[in-house]
Amino acid sequence: MKKYMLNEFNELKNKENLTILAIESSCDETAVSVVRNGREVLSNVVASQIEIHRRFGGVVPEIASRNHLMAISNLYEQALKSAGVKAEELDAIAVTYGAGLVGALLVGINFAKGLSYALKKPLIAINHVHGHIASNYISHPDLKPPFLCLMVSGGHTALLKITDYNKFKLLGTTVDDAVGEAFDKVARVLGLPYPGGPEIDKLAKEGKNNIKFTVSNSLHATLNFSFSGIKTSVINYVHKFDQKKEDFCKADVARSFEEAVTDELVEKSIRAMRLTGMKKVVIAGGVGANSMLKSKMSKKCKEKGFEAYFPVLKYCTDNAAMIGSAAYYYIRSGIGLAPLDLTARPSIDL
Numbered sequence: 001m002k003k004y005m006l007n008e009f010n011e012l013k014n015k016e017n018l019t020i021l022a023i024e025s026s027c028d029e030t031a032v033s034v035v036r037n038g039r040e041v042l043s044n045v046v047a048s049q050i051e052i053h054r055r056f057g058g059v060v061p062e063i064a065s066r067n068h069l070m071a072i073s074n075l076y077e078q079a080l081k082s083a084g085v086k087a088e089e090l091d092a093i094a095v096t097y098g099a100g101l102v103g104a105l106l107v108g109i110n111f112a113k114g115l116s117y118a119l120k121k122p123l124i125a126i127n128h129v130h131g132h133i134a135s136n137y138i139s140h141p142d143l144k145p146p147f148l149c150l151m152v153s154g155g156h157t158a159l160l161k162i163t164d165y166n167k168f169k170l171l172g173t174t175v176d177d178a179v180g181e182a183f184d185k186v187a188r189v190l191g192l193p194y195p196g197g198p199e200i201d202k203l204a205k206e207g208k209n210n211i212k213f214t215v216s217n218s219l220h221a222t223l224n225f226s227f228s229g230i231k232t233s234v235i236n237y238v239h240k241f242d243q244k245k246e247d248f249c250k251a252d253v254a255r256s257f258e259e260a261v262t263d264e265l266v267e268k269s270i271r272a273m274r275l276t277g278m279k280k281v282v283i284a285g286g287v288g289a290n291s292m293l294k295s296k297m298s299k300k301c302k303e304k305g306f307e308a309y310f311p312v313l314k315y316c317t318d319n320a321a322m323i324g325s326a327a328y329y330y331i332r333s334g335i336g337l338a339p340l341d342l343t344a345r346p347s348i349d350l
């Protein structure tokens, strides 16, 4: 059977200018963006549900889906209006189809399918992780592969060798928790609000690195990561004080944890650079907003003659502009055309 909109999709491959409407709803941010030629963000609207989920200490999937549903039509209108683009002028509709929460993803996917069908524009299915990588293309107009990518989000922690826009080789990944997950759990045990990463980042600035929390040594020889051991050490440390009803310095815990985790991320990235011969490391994902990671990685890279790239803050965490950028490079590579029975994928290989 012929693929849905195959001819229209093929025509886009060589079209000079591409204007893409992108939708992201994989977790607790509903986002719509219009991006031109993979680098120029014409509009980027995000409705964050952080305040809604905060009182539950984390994302409640069902509540996330309902809120995506309530927000998405308005965001679509806003994204077109602030881009100054008419729906007929769009070349394609891009949407995150995984990884993420199934119910949340389905809201974005179904809305995108409706648009694709009504506007007769190809539907492009985007891997969320590829979107995070592309957040650097909109942040750094001159950045091009090849480079090494350190992917650090709430769902992933990985090192990838990227030799072209759509050529990814996985060098190492976490064997247990993602680093963002570890930040969020440590924050929770310290009684900090959700999402914990930015809270730890802030609190650590007031603390001392005086508690010995270490990242598991068992993966030392590899480029894989493990963060569940250090997370458990922090939880045990806090519980011991709680049981004795004694006080401890939360800022010192945050600082000591953050130091150990960022050392590990920097050390393995530098090692991966040496092993692959790459000269640039590109950080992607929400934990890329971490100030200690940014300063340590930049300093170490400078010492070694490497370059470190971080996405600008608003593109670190989930947004649709990064999905629109990734979609541009999918189309140029002739990949990503999706059928109208596209469905959500809660997990996808990197």
Ligand code: KG4
Residues within 6 Å of the ligand: 027, 132, 152, 153, 154, 155, 156, 179, 180, 181, 183, 184, 195, 196, 197, 198, 201, 285, 286, 287, 288, 289, 290, 291, 316, 317, 318
């Ligand atoms: O990429 P992202 O928005 O969503 C996923 O695709 O997972 O990442 C969210 C993660 C959360 O775990 C959050 O706590 C973490 O990124 N995060 C941070 C900081 N800002 C966000 N972690 C450490 N320091 C930060 N400043």
Ligand code: ZN
Residues within 6 Å of the ligand: 128, 132, 153, 154, 285, 286, 317, 318
């Ligand atoms: Zn994300």
